[in-house]
Amino acid sequence: MAQRLTYRLRTAVLAVVAVLGACVGVVLATGQAGIVITHGVSMNPLYHQGDLVIIARASSYTVGDIAAYNLPGRDEVALHRIIGGNDAAFVFKGDNNQSVDPITPPAADLVGRSLVHIPQGGLWLETLTSPPILGLLAFALLAGGGAATTRHRRKRRRASMSRHISTRPPARQGLGGLPPSLRIPTALAAVFGVAGVILGALAWSGPLEETASSQVKSGTRMNFSYTADVGQSAAYDGTTAKSPGPVFRKLARTVDVGYSYHGEPGTVTVTAELSTPGGWHSTLPLSGPVTIDGSDYEGSVRLDLASLDAKAQAASAVTGLPAGPVSVALTPAVRTAAGAEFRPELKLELTPLQLTLPGGPGSLAVTDSATQEHTALVPRMVGVSGLTVTAAAARVISAVFLLAALATGIIILVFARRSTPADEAAAIRRRYAALLVRVHPMPAPQGRPVIDVTTFPTLAKLAERYGLLVLHWSRSGVETFVVQDENITYRYRAGSEPAQVEPQPEPADSQA
Numbered sequence: 001m002a003q004r005l006t007y008r009l010r011t012a013v014l015a016v017v018a019v020l021g022a023c024v025g026v027v028l029a030t031g032q033a034g035i036v037i038t039h040g041v042s043m044n045p046l047y048h049q050g051d052l053v054i055i056a057r058a059s060s061y062t063v064g065d066i067a068a069y070n071l072p073g074r075d076e077v078a079l080h081r082i083i084g085g086n087d088a089a090f091v092f093k094g095d096n097n098q099s100v101d102p103i104t105p106p107a108a109d110l111v112g113r114s115l116v117h118i119p120q121g122g123l124w125l126e127t128l129t130s131p132p133i134l135g136l137l138a139f140a141l142l143a144g145g146g147a148a149t150t151r152h153r154r155k156r157r158r159a160s161m162s163r164h165i166s167t168r169p170p171a172r173q174g175l176g177g178l179p180p181s182l183r184i185p186t187a188l189a190a191v192f193g194v195a196g197v198i199l200g201a202l203a204w205s206g207p208l209e210e211t212a213s214s215q216v217k218s219g220t221r222m223n224f225s226y227t228a229d230v231g232q233s234a235a236y237d238g239t240t241a242k243s244p245g246p247v248f249r250k251l252a253r254t255v256d257v258g259y260s261y262h263g264e265p266g267t268v269t270v271t272a273e274l275s276t277p278g279g280w281h282s283t284l285p286l287s288g289p290v291t292i293d294g295s296d297y298e299g300s301v302r303l304d305l306a307s308l309d310a311k312a313q314a315a316s317a318v319t320g321l322p323a324g325p326v327s328v329a330l331t332p333a334v335r336t337a338a339g340a341e342f343r344p345e346l347k348l349e350l351t352p353l354q355l356t357l358p359g360g361p362g363s364l365a366v367t368d369s370a371t372q373e374h375t376a377l378v379p380r381m382v383g384v385s386g387l388t389v390t391a392a393a394a395r396v397i398s399a400v401f402l403l404a405a406l407a408t409g410i411i412i413l414v415f416a417r418r419s420t421p422a423d424e425a426a427a428i429r430r431r432y433a434a435l436l437v438r439v440h441p442m443p444a445p446q447g448r449p450v451i452d453v454t455t456f457p458t459l460a461k462l463a464e465r466y467g468l469l470v471l472h473w474s475r476s477g478v479e480t481f482v483v484q485d486e487n488i489t490y491r492y493r494a495g496s497e498p499a500q501v502e503p504q505p506e507p508a509d510s511q512a
Contacts, residue, residue, distance in 0.1 A: 033057070034112055035396060036068055036079050037122030042094030043079065052121025053079060055112035061090065066114040069105040072219075075209050075379055077111055078103075102262060102295050103219070125396065189408035196401030202382040203394035210380045220263030220368040222332065222344035228252040228355075243364060247355040249305055255355060257346065258300040259332045263368075265292050266336035270301050273329040276312060278321030284311075292334070299332070308350060326350040342368055425479035425494040428456050429472075435460060437469045442482070450489045459483055459492045 033056045038047045043066075047053065055068050061082060068077040069092070080101060084091035087107040093100045228241040230251040241247045247255055261268065269288030275281035286301040308326060316323035328348040335341050344366035349358050357363065379390040389397065429436060444450055453459050463470050463483045471482045479494040 033115070034068075034393075035125070036077060037125065038079065042097050043081075044096040046095055047079070047117070048119070050120050050123040052118040052125055053114055054116040054118075055079075056115045057111075058113045060087075061107055061110060061113060067092075068111040068114075069103070069109055070111060072103070079114065099296075125399075185408055185412055189405045189412065192401045192408065193405035196398045196405060199382075199394050199401065200398035203391045203398055206380055206382075206391065208380060208391050220334075220342050221261075222334075222342070222366045223260040224257065224330075224344075224346040224364045224366075225259075226255050226257045226348075228255045244357045244361045246357075247305075249352070249354055253304065253306055255303045255305060256300055257303060257330055258298065259344075259346075261292065261297045261299075261332070261334060262295060263334065263342060264336040264338065264340070265294060266334050267291055268297065268299065268332050268334045270299070270330070270332045272301075272303070272308075273331065274308060274312060275327045275329070276316070276322060276324065278316075278319070280312070280315050280319060280321055282311065282315070284308075286330075301330070303328070303330075303355075305350060305355060309352070312350075324351060328355075424456075425474075428479075428481070428494060432456070432460055432470070435463060435470050436472045436481070439471050439473050441473045441475050441480075442471065445484075445489065448487065448489050450491055453490055453492050456481060456492050456494070459490055462490050 033054060036053045036055055038051045038053060039049060041049070046066075058065075058067075061067055063082050063084060065082050066079065067082060067090075068079045070077055078092065078101060080092040080094045080097075082090050083093045083100065085104060089104040089106055090110070091100055091104055224243070226243045226247075228247045228251075230236055230239060230241045230248070232239055233251055235248055235251060241252060259270075267289040269290075270286040272284045272286055273281060274284065287299070290297075290299065308328060309324075312326045313323045315321070326349070328350055330346040330348065331343055333341065333343045346366075347357075347359055347363060349356050379392060381388045382391050382394050383389060453462075459470060459481055462468075462485075466483070466485055468483055468485070471484070473480055481492045481494070483490045
């Protein structure tokens with residue numbers, strides 16, 4: 001009973017390990033989870049170079065989460081902390097960085113949230129998934145089968161050199177020759193081994209990345225704001241008028257317009273175009289050109305409302321066209337180092353009473369909606385029967401499969417060697433079924449010496465050496481196995497010690 005319980009427990013443990021390994025592979029393959037190997041120092045002291053972080057997709061993300069998003073044009077992800085924003089655009093920043101990330105991805109574009117952190121685990125994973133280690137694992141899985149084939153060939157060569165030629169077929173044990181408790185784990189180990197070798201071959205047969213072309217929207221944008229010092233009055237709650245509200249000219253003569261740029265480095269020049277309903281227009285330079293060294297720049301200009309109104313009145317006096325209202329289009333034009341030009345506009349309306357924002361709050365943010373042809377390296381996809389994963393993930397999954405197969409095989413080998421069947425005769429019949437011939441009890445031939453061997457494998461070797469079969473019968477609880485050569489009978493008995501079984505005269509009519 002204890003041995004049966006041990007077999008069942010062993011089978012259950014191996015099955016659970018196998019199922020867990022398969023689940024991990026499926027989760028990685030479907031993209032619900034991923035593995036990130038950290039580089040750089042942007043998340044020190046939490047993460048260091050070479051750490052392994054397991055990320056998983058989440059239904060929602062909040063400020064304070066550590067999440068990953070894809071970097072445009074690169075086969076990499078950024079793993080930083082969310083410090084602001086919402087599902088439409090999250091703001092990220094590395095714990096060890098001085099500035100926020102220039103990319104603000106929405107929740108739908110996030111790869112996943114940090115789930116498990118393994119210090120220096122990335123270094124171990126890169127080592128285990130290297131070609132030499134994968135080759136060694138594949139060799140270890142196939143070595144057992146190769147060794148068995150070699151032993152079988154050697155036995156056949158020895159049999160062909162003996163005095164008798166055996167015509168019996170070779171023994172084919174397969175899974176049926178294993179104890180029932182080890183058949184399922186052995187089958188799972190074989191499946192994992194084959195899947196790991198096939199997936200590894202697909203993953204290592206090409207590069208991790210391949211070139212792909214796509215239409216990519218520009219991420220260049222400009223945010224506007226304006227303020228005016230209006231003093232203490234009943235028109236405003238404080239002493240400053242702010243966008244997008246109106247600025248009453250009776251309380252303020254000047255308005256400061258700020259602009260915040262995010263995009264490629266270059267130069268910025270700010271102008272204001274004045275126009276009236278009658279068709280008059282004029283362009284006024286306000287500042288620049290100013291060099292933008294990085295991807296972010298903030299600047300401001302001051303509008304003298306009286307001066308702008310006076311210019312429109314002077315033109316009206318000459319042309320006879322109406323002087324108001326005056327439309328003011330403020331344009332911080334950016335020319336990048338590559339020659340591209342971005343010309344966002346902030347449209348204001350100036351009347352004798354106030355300065356207003358006719359476009360509402362939405363006009364304070366301008367994003368470049370132009371698309372451009374973009375060629376970049378993207379992860380190479382591999383797969384079988386419609387199930388595809390990246391080549392990098394396939395290498396990891398293949399290593400997991402091979403390790404699971406190797407570990408399961410080692411466990412099976414250890415338990416198989418330690419497991420000795422309680423019924424020795426049953427074990428002999430199961431293992432050497434193709435070598436045995438069951439007969440009726442036979443008498444010892446007169447004048448022929450009988451030699452008792454100590455182990456059945458010795459008797460089996462003698463049979464194979466001479467190209468003979470092993471005769472087998474059972475009597476009084478004793479299993480007898482004999483090999484009859486021309487002059488000698490070799491015998492092995494199982495079930496009791498040979499010394500306890502005295503030779504008995506056999507009936508004359510017994511036959512094979």
